[in-house]
Amino acid sequence: xxxxxxxNFGYLAxxxxxxxxxxxxxxxxxxxxxxxxxxxxxxxLSVLHGQTPQIIHRDIKPxxxxxxxxxxxxxxDFGISRRLPIGQTSFFTGGAGTKCWMARENINVVVxxxxxxxxxxxxxxxxxxxxxxxxxxxxxxxxxxxxxxLDGLYSLEHVQDSITEDLVKWMINxxxxxxxxxxxxxxxxxxxxxxxxxxxxxxxGNVEEVKNYSKTEKCLLDDLDRDVGEASWKxxxxxxxxxxxxKLDGKGTCSENTAGLLRFIRNLHQHPPKDAEHIDLMAIFPxxxxxxxxxxxxxxxxxxxxxxxxxxxxxxxVISGGAMSTLSLDDRAPGFSAPVQESGGLPHSAPFIQ
Numbered sequence: 001x002x003x004x005x006x007x008n009f010g011y012l013a014x015x016x017x018x019x020x021x022x023x024x025x026x027x028x029x030x031x032x033x034x035x036x037x038x039x040x041x042x043x044x045l046s047v048l049h050g051q052t053p054q055i056i057h058r059d060i061k062p063x064x065x066x067x068x069x070x071x072x073x074x075x076x077d078f079g080i081s082r083r084l085p086i087g088q089t090s091f092f093t094g095g096a097g098t099k100c101w102m103a104r105e106n107i108n109v110v111v112x113x114x115x116x117x118x119x120x121x122x123x124x125x126x127x128x129x130x131x132x133x134x135x136x137x138x139x140x141x142x143x144x145x146x147x148x149x150l151d152g153l154y155s156l157e158h159v160q161d162s163i164t165e166d167l168v169k170w171m172i173n174x175x176x177x178x179x180x181x182x183x184x185x186x187x188x189x190x191x192x193x194x195x196x197x198x199x200x201x202x203x204x205g206n207v208e209e210v211k212n213y214s215k216t217e218k219c220l221l222d223d224l225d226r227d228v229g230e231a232s233w234k235x236x237x238x239x240x241x242x243x244x245x246x247k248l249d250g251k252g253t254c255s256e257n258t259a260g261l262l263r264f265i266r267n268l269h270q271h272p273p274k275d276a277e278h279i280d281l282m283a284i285f286p287x288x289x290x291x292x293x294x295x296x297x298x299x300x301x302x303x304x305x306x307x308x309x310x311x312x313x314x315x316x317x318v319i320s321g322g323a324m325s326t327l328s329l330d331d332r333a334p335g336f337s338a339p340v341q342e343s344g345g346l347p348h349s350a351p352f353i354q
Contacts, residue, residue, distance in 0.1 A: 018066075040072055061101035080097075118176040126139065166290075203307045204301075205267075
């Protein structure tokens with residue numbers, strides 16, 4: 001995106017976009033491609049929410065996400081967007097948006113109500129599920145959709161893993177105060193690299209309740225097994241190379257449960273690390289990380305034991321969205337990512353006008 005002005009006019013040059021997200025989802029997309037689309041949409045929203053003053057989009061929906069010539073998703077159409085007054089977290093305004101794509105607090109509004117960035121987050125959560133499910137709305141469709149949004153009634157039947165559910169549920173929470181910020185969304189484990197997930201599992205193995213699980217209350221260990229799922233922990237020793245199990249658990253002290261598996265993973269990546277190099281934990285135990293993370297989150301372990309690491313250079317890639325917190329109209333480097341405005345400017349293919 002680029003911008004210039006003279007004494008008479010302002011000029012916008014925008015990226016060439018070829019189709020809407022609604023149209024793009026008609027094609028068969030991989031799960032990784034869908035994940036990338038979600039990251040791109042949220043990164044665009046982080047640009048708006050990271051401005052000074054902050055900008056609320058207010059009309060997020062599939063038709064207002066455009067795919068450029070490189071297949072990158074960009075937020076569009078800021079016709080009813082609003083800037084927050086500097087120093088304030090909300091402003092009073094009438095209801096705005098599109099049926100089935102409005103936050104709960106903005107539906108059926110007859111008087112001005114406080115509009116906050118959390119309203120964008122709930123609708124972005126709806127859009128996140130829409131992308132990942134291949135075109136389904138969490139609150140249904142037709143005349144019942146808005147009613148379901150008001151009542152907080154949703155279905156996430158088209159996504160199966162617990163990490164995806166955790167992110168979407170957080171974003172579409174009916175209580176605006178309990179929704180995450182867009183940066184918290186981008187930092188969610190849904191976007192973590194495999195290496196960070198493994199480090200998290202290793203750290204869980206050092207939590208006191210896991211480290212000394214023989215002294216831990218049985219009901220807590222049973223809850224952990226239940227949340228992770230029997231398919232992950234049952235006969236877990238048979239899923240590792242026999243020589244590794246013999247080396248790390250020759251005396252058979254690691255129990256055949258989730259706690260025993262987590263302690264084994266901790267030891268595997270602790271000494272000697274080279275034993276873990278050719279073992280793909282995420283492929284062997286595809287549901288383990290999600291179940292463990294949600295369990296630890298509900299038990300308060302993530303904050304109590306500081307299990308979630310600060311972002312480092314390895315994690316600060318295109319998945320994190322960390323480099324897109326602010327946007328200046330002077331940022332004109334090739335490939336700079338910015339939201340796209342669908343209307344109110346020059347055609348998308350227009351060159352920059354000096």
